[in-house]
Amino acid sequence: MNNTLPASFTHGSANERYVVAAERVFDGTRVLEQHAVAVSGDRIAAVAPVDRLRGTGRLIRFAGTLLPGFIDLHAHLLFDQTPQETILRHGLTTVRDTGGPLVPPSGGDGRLRVLGAGPILTAPGGYPIPVFGGHDIACEVPDVQTARAAVGQHVAGGAVLIKVALEPGGSPGAPWTGGHQPTYPPPWPIPSLEVLRAIVDEAHTNGLIVSCHLSGPEGATLALEAGIDEWAHVPCDPIPHDLVARAAAAGVRVVSTLDTQSHCTGVANNARQLVEAGILLLYGTDLAHTDVPWGIDAQELLLMLHAAHGALTPLDVLSAATARAGEHLGLAPLGQLVEGAPADFIGVRGNPLERFKLLEYPDLVVSGGVTIVAPVEH
Incomplete structure (x- = not known):
């Protein structure tokens, strides 16, 4: 033809x-x-x-x-200053930035559509501060009052979701520490359950979901108890079956990021358990990591396809990066x-x-x- x-x-x-x-x-x-x-x-x-x-x-x-x-639901292009034109030319037309400078939604008109979370809410001195510093990437919330005010400031600045960090550090193979020398070693502080519940309540009051960076059982347990809506990664460390079952019962959504986490000890089995429990992974790559393409990541799609040993089809995987991603953003029929x-x-x-x-x-x-x-x- x-x-x-x-x-x-x-x-x-x-x-x-x-x-x-x-x-x-x-x-x-x-x-x-x-x-x-x-x-x-x-x-x-x-x-x-x-x-x-x-x-x-x-x-x-x-x-x-x-x-x-395609829609990538996990990126840090604003903090990394990844060239947006390059990303667009390689097949991504929408990117959700999950931690970086606070900016209103933009693009979709011949430019990359960028939707942001703003700086990640974290405990004083918590991740990502030991690895990436605090400027434009972290917002410290020591108590309930500060946490609620921070959510309000994010909403006013155009955030489309709120991101929190539940990262104590020390996960073998974790890409957020590989190649980076932390300014101080783990364990790193994480927000209290009281603060997390205040963040979730304030975000939901303003019509936003809460996503969390977590790497293992401690973060997953806190996220479930706080009512957090989304896990921004398949956890890096092994997660017990009962936590996976609780996440499925609670309707938690999980973003994949399997490619960049391929050296983590628990990620493959965690992904299998999540899919078998009925949680269909959403497409996200942690774009801006040095091992992730500036555009569509075919390896991410392959790892998602094989996560449950035949339970997913290529159509399921492509839908996770298109129709289901748009629905998750609340922007269907995007x-x-x-x-x-x-x-x-x-x-x-x-x-x-x-x-x-x-x-x-x-x-x-x-x-x-x-x-x-x-x-x-x-």
């Missing part, structure tokens, strides 16, 4: 109407063969068999697969190729369900209807 590209598509435009026909379209939950995506401005106008969309805009034929732009969704999509030659590696080098990237990467004609 030959591609026929209008000049405006090549140069990027959010104003025209056009239809991209592909061999297959993954809409965030299912694969549609020989379908097309109609774009009007910055939105998806329709997804249907190509014959039904003729005459609704300039027709572009793409030899490959169209997918929603992450889907359906009518009314933001016109954020990517295209790869071949079938990414059979070869995740294709996703690291997309041939087409569109953000808010603006073409960032245009396919080369063949």
Whole structure:
């Protein structure tokens, strides 16, 4: 199949109407063969068999697969100052920054959509201060009053979630200490249960979830007792089955970050237990770590696929980075190729369900209807 590209598509435009026909379209939950995506401005106008969309805009034929732009739910690009244009060109159209400078949501209009948590709430002297310092990455909350005020300041500054640190340190293989020399050794202080419950209450009052950095049973127990909504990592140290069962019963959501944690002693078995307990992992990579690509991480997808020894399918994994991620953010239909969704999509030659590696080098990237990467004609 030959591609026929209008000049405006090549140069990027959010104003025209056009239809991209592909061999297959993954809409965030299912694969549609020989379908097309109609774009009007910055939105998806329709997804249907190509014959039904003729005459609704300039027709572009793409030899490959169209997918929603990927969403990474765990990154630190603002603190690290990772180049956002590079991230966007490699298939991520939305990134949730889970610890860094406090900024309001931005992008989605030809720029990377960035949603932030602001500085991580932690005990005085707690993680990440021993490793990364406190400026723009940590907010010390010694008591309930300070904790509630900090949540309010984060909300006013545009945070889309609140992040807390329950990290005593000392986990073998943990990427947040590998390559870094802490200014003082573990154990590091963590917030009290009273402070954590105040953070959760204040965040929920303001319509935000609370995510926590944790590495082992101590943090997991505290998170469950405090009613924390999300674990920002699959824990690094082995977690007993009863804590996994409690997390599943409580509806806790868990972000993967399996690739960067691949040297942790408990992460593989923890991931298996979580999936077997009914917790479907969400896609996140800890982007900004030196071992994580500045874009889609195919190894992360592979590790998620194999986490439960066949319990997950490639569709499940891709959905974790698209439709389910958008739903988790409360921004559906972001992450889907359906009518009314933001016109954020990517295209790869071949079938990414059979070869995740294709996703690291997309041939087409569109953000808010603006073409960032245009396919080369063949």
